[in-house]
Amino acid sequence: MKQNNILLVGLMLITSMSAFAKVGDLQQEVKIKxxxxxxxxxxxxxIFFGPVEVTQGSIKINANQLRAFSAEGENSKILVATGNPATYSQILDDGRPASASAKEIRYEMATRTLxxxxxxxxxxxxxxVTGNLIRYDIIQQKLIAESTGSGDDRVITIIKPDNYQEELKNQPADKPVKKQDPK
Structure with missing residues (x-):
């Protein structure tokens, strides 16, 4: 019975990560390979050893290892994916793609923090956005990015022009987006 509880906690952790994905994703089964x-x-x-692949609707997590647990003395559920890199991808409600990669991707269910x-x-x-550390508060939709502060290591943000994003949104999934001529 206790092992069933631990598996249920693990699956709840993974499904909770989809809190900002398409609504239809939340109704899909979670599959862990x-x-x-x-x-x-x-x-x-x-602990799942890999390669590990987690899918739920449009959500996909790839990692070398995936660990699901509760913090000691708390009822807070935590999911940690590690890899070189670990990756996370999804399709947002508006149809745009979103992805993340890092050596470690940590999701804390209680605070809804990635x-x-x-x-x-x-x-x-x-x-x-790139940096050594990126923290995203899903509820407040606040992002903090940090570098190590040493050498040339800096936080870098690249914002594509609106016409690029509109072109990307209207482009069929199997066709690459043509580059804009900088002239």
Whole structure:
């Protein structure tokens, strides 16, 4: 019975990550493919070893390892995907693609916070933010990006012009977007 509870907690963690995905995604099943998994019942934790692939509707997570657990002494559920890099992609309600990659992608269910650590990139409809750490508060829709502060390491933001984003939105999925002539 306790192992069923831990598996249910793991699946709840993964589905909660889809809080900002298409509504239809939330009604889809969660499918986890992994080479192996272990359940630490005493510590309420499941670890999937990979490559690991998680899908739910348009949401896709790829990682070398995926860990689902509750923080000690709290009822807070946490999902941590690690890889070189771990990746997250989805289609938003408006049909635009969004993706993220980092060495570690951490989602805290209680605070609805997504934290990307290590060579982090967040990309939405061609615009992109990169840095060593990117934290996104889903509820307040606030983003914080940080660099290590050493050497040439900086936070970089690239914003594509509106005409590029409109062209991308209207482009069929199987056709590449043509580059704008900078003249």
């Amino acid at each position: 992994a080479v192996s998994q272990t359940a630490d019942i005493k510590n309420n934790q499941i 934290t990307l650590t290590g060579s982090a990139t967040l990309d939405q409809a061609g615009s992109q």
